[in-house]
Amino acid sequence: MLLEISDLEVEVEGKKILKGVNLQIEEGETHVLLGPNGAGKSTLFMTILGFPKYEVTNGKILYKGQDITELETHERIELGLGVTFQNPPAIRGVKLKDLLKIVDGKHDYKSEDDLDDEVIALGERLKLNEHFLERDVNLGFSGGEVKRSELLQLLAQQPDFIMFDEPDSGVDIENVELISNEIGTLLGQNAENTKKAGLLITHLGYILNFVNATHAHVLIDGKIVRTGEPKEIMDNVRTSGFGEI
Amino acid sequence: MVSIKDRAEKALNKKAAIGEDIDLDEYETMDVDAYEHVDSLEDLDKSDKDTLTSVGMDTTEEERSASFLQMDQSELLAKVMYPGIEVMSTPQALEKYDWLSDYMWNAMAVDADKYTATTELDGKSGYFIRSLPGTKMELPIQACMYIGDDSVRQTAHNIIIAEENSEINIITGCSTANHVKHAAHIGVSEFYLKKGSKVTFTMVHNWDKEVDVRPRTAVIMDDDSTYISNYILTSPVQNIQAYPTAYANGDNTKVFFQSILAGKEDSQIDQGSRTILSGNNSQSEMITRAISDDESTIITRGDLLGKSQDVRGHLECMGLILSDDSKIYSVPELRGECTNMELSHEAAVGKIAEDEIQYLMARGLTEDEAASMIVRGFLDIDIKGLPDELAKETKKLMELSMEGM
Numbered sequence: 154m155l156l157e158i159s160d161l162e163v164e165v166e167g168k169k170i171l172k173g174v175n176l177q178i179e180e181g182e183t184h185v186l187l188g189p190n191g192a193g194k195s196t197l198f199m200t201i202l203g204f205p206k207y208e209v210t211n212g213k214i215l216y217k218g219q220d221i222t223e224l225e226t227h228e229r230i231e232l233g234l235g236v237t238f239q240n241p242p243a244i245r246g247v248k249l250k251d252l253l254k255i256v257d258g259k260h261d262y263k264s265e266d267d268l269d270d271e272v273i274a275l276g277e278r279l280k281l282n283e284h285f286l287e288r289d290v291n292l293g294f295s296g297g298e299v300k301r302s303e304l305l306q307l308l309a310q311q312p313d314f315i316m317f318d319e320p321d322s323g324v325d326i327e328n329v330e331l332i333s334n335e336i337g338t339l340l341g342q343n344a345e346n347t348k349k350a351g352l353l354i355t356h357l358g359y360i361l362n363f364v365n366a367t368h369a370h371v372l373i374d375g376k377i378v379r380t381g382e383p384k385e386i387m388d389n390v391r392t393s394g395f396g397e398i
Numbered sequence: 399m400v401s402i403k404d405r406a407e408k409a410l411n412k413k414a415a416i417g418e419d420i421d422l423d424e425y426e427t428m429d430v431d432a433y434e435h436v437d438s439l440e441d442l443d444k445s446d447k448d449t450l451t452s453v454g455m456d457t458t459e460e461e462r463s464a465s466f467l468q469m470d471q472s473e474l475l476a477k478v479m480y481p482g483i484e485v486m487s488t489p490q491a492l493e494k495y496d497w498l499s500d501y502m503w504n505a506m507a508v509d510a511d512k513y514t515a516t517t518e519l520d521g522k523s524g525y526f527i528r529s530l531p532g533t534k535m536e537l538p539i540q541a542c543m544y545i546g547d548d549s550v551r552q553t554a555h556n557i558i559i560a561e562e563n564s565e566i567n568i569i570t571g572c573s574t575a576n577h578v579k580h581a582a583h584i585g586v587s588e589f590y591l592k593k594g595s596k597v598t599f600t601m602v603h604n605w606d607k608e609v610d611v612r613p614r615t616a617v618i619m620d621d622d623s624t625y626i627s628n629y630i631l632t633s634p635v636q637n638i639q640a641y642p643t644a645y646a647n648g649d650n651t652k653v654f655f656q657s658i659l660a661g662k663e664d665s666q667i668d669q670g671s672r673t674i675l676s677g678n679n680s681q682s683e684m685i686t687r688a689i690s691d692d693e694s695t696i697i698t699r700g701d702l703l704g705k706s707q708d709v710r711g712h713l714e715c716m717g718l719i720l721s722d723d724s725k726i727y728s729v730p731e732l733r734g735e736c737t738n739m740e741l742s743h744e745a746a747v748g749k750i751a752e753d754e755i756q757y758l759m760a761r762g763l764t765e766d767e768a769a770s771m772i773v774r775g776f777l778d779i780d781i782k783g784l785p786d787e788l789a790k791e792t793k794k795l796m797e798l799s800m801e802g803m
């Protein structure tokens with residue numbers, strides 16, 4: 154089991170948001186997380202990442218068999234967690250390229266020049282040119298650029314378990330395909346026996362035409378109320394909304 | 399007529415308009431020939447050379463067009479490597495040029511406060527830099543004010559004249575030697591920018607915990623001239639107060655002031671910049687980035703006065719408070735005195751945003767690494783108007799100053 158969450162209860166600023174979440178994800182699987190606005194989907198991601206504001210009041214998170222519930226965020230990242238944010242902050246003066254180089258530089262086989270070249274090549278895969286990489290991260294990025302820049306950072310990072318928080322929202326149809334391909338690559342979906350796994354939040358579902366999801370869950374009011382086959386659940390949500398589930 | 403000396407005598411106890419009052423008698427004046435001349439900065443001790451390097455001096459002098467060094471009150475080196483510029487000590491220049499006395503205490507009043515007055519009365523110090531008409535010198539001129547002994551009161555009266563259509567870049571580094579803890583530095587700098595000239599003045603300060611510093615700077619600008627000032631202070635100091643003023647008298651002048659201030663330990667920093675826009679169609683941009691740590695206090699001031707038509711000015715101060723015991727006060731002033739002009743300011747003071755730290759931590763950085771990356775990014779302002787090489791060098795200098803932050 155790559156990720157195992159049991160009885161997870163989480164409070165944010167004294168308010169209970171997650172009310173007993175159970176979730177198991179094996180290597181090679183890609184799970185989709187559906188649910189209405191405010192259900193707690195992003196909260197689950199932030200909790201898995203270990204952000205201090207998200208207080209675990211019950212339950213635990215096991216990753217690669219290790220209890221990570223009390224670890225600091227950067228320690229979890231070292232173990233192979235990765236995330237794309239729904240609404241990442243802009244940071245003035247911190248260039249996307251510098252950030253990519255720090256993240257990618259952790260794979261220590263590269264010379265400075267190689268690293269530079271690789272970062273630029275990665276950018277091109279996501280249609281973010283060298284000039285774009287010189288910009289301050291997320292500062293004035295368009296909605297679609299934010300999402301591509303998030304993915305680009307993961308390409309540099311190469312995590313084993315990846316959480317995607319609405320990677321498709323605000324992205325035009327053409328770019329959804331581009332993004333989906335890179336998500337597929339990150340998850341090793343083209344390789345046999347990939348050891349990677351993902352958890353993806355989406356409202357639109359269109360992305361599921363390109364990303365190969367194995368399971369779907371519906372989170373409502375801090376609880377997973379249904380789990381099943383992605384297409385079936387998505388269709389169900391599309392026709393009857395979350396109310397009927 | 400009252401002589402300059404008399405006016406100075408009268409002002410000897412005159413407190414400055416702002417800033418803590420410093421008892422200058424606590425410090426000793428030094429003899430002008432306390433030290434021997436050197437032929438090159440390479441002749442200095444290794445520890446002195448390292449200190450000079452940290453404030454932007456190229457001790458090999460290869461990448462410089464001229465070098466000047468004042469240690470305490472003595473001129474140690476004044477050397478020009480290229481034609482078209484003159485660099486010497488102010489006393490020497492006064493001997494050489496009769497007309498120079500007209501420039502002394504012309505941009506700045508000798509009786510402005512006790513610091514200007516003391517500079518006049520201590521006398522016999524400072525540098526004279528002049529670029530001849532039409533000279534365009536990319537390689538910077540370097541000038542260093544160095545305090546080599548404890549309890550010294552160093553004064554300098556600097557005169558910088560850019561003749562018509564000349565362009566020069568000056569890097570000045572001011573520092574105390576490693577072993578010096580307690581000292582005072584007063585530097586009066588009067589700039590005269592003639593028609594069509596351009597001066598960039600990059601100043602790096604690296605003092606110590608018990609050093610009091612009172613720079614006094616005024617810039618007089620003719621038509622079509624450009625003045626660019628970059629000021630960097632990232633090491634502890636006891637008390638510094640400066641309010642350089644550009645008098646944009648000519649038409650079509652451009653003024654940029656950019657300051658990077660880092661308050662550490664119990665530094666008291668009061669740093670401003672002022673532009674008086676009195677020529678038509680002139681513009682000024684004054685940007686400050688300040689971070690306060692430990693028990694430091696930073697006051698950043700900005701004053702834009704628009705007196706004539708078609709002038710534009712913008713003032714920007716961003717402050718980042720890193721510790722609960724430190725403070726940043728931002729005091730922006732805009733004064734408009736005619737119809738057709740535009741003055742604006744933007745100021746924000748706050749702490750490092752939690753979500754920015756977390757974002758970077760989610761990419762694998764520790765909390766400290768994340769904070770340091772954000773702080774460096776915050777201080778990293780684009781330096782305007784410098785030639786490529788110098789811009790790169792200034793960036794490097796900033797990075798050097800920010801090491802360990």
Ligand SMILES: Nc1ncnc2c1ncn2[C@@H]1O[C@H](COP(=O)(O)OP(=O)(O)OP(=O)(O)O)[C@@H](O)[C@H]1O
Binds near residue numbers: 188195239
């Ligand atoms: N940092 C926070 N401070 C205060 N409330 C928060 C915080 N984070 C989340 N919440 C609250 O927790 C609830 C769940 O939010 P969350 O962002 O997890 O929802 P979501 O399922 O991701 O919704 P959406 O589909 O709109 O993105 C919301 O009511 C939200 O306002």
Ligand SMILES: [Mg+2]
Binds near residue numbers: 195239
């Ligand atoms: Mg969300």
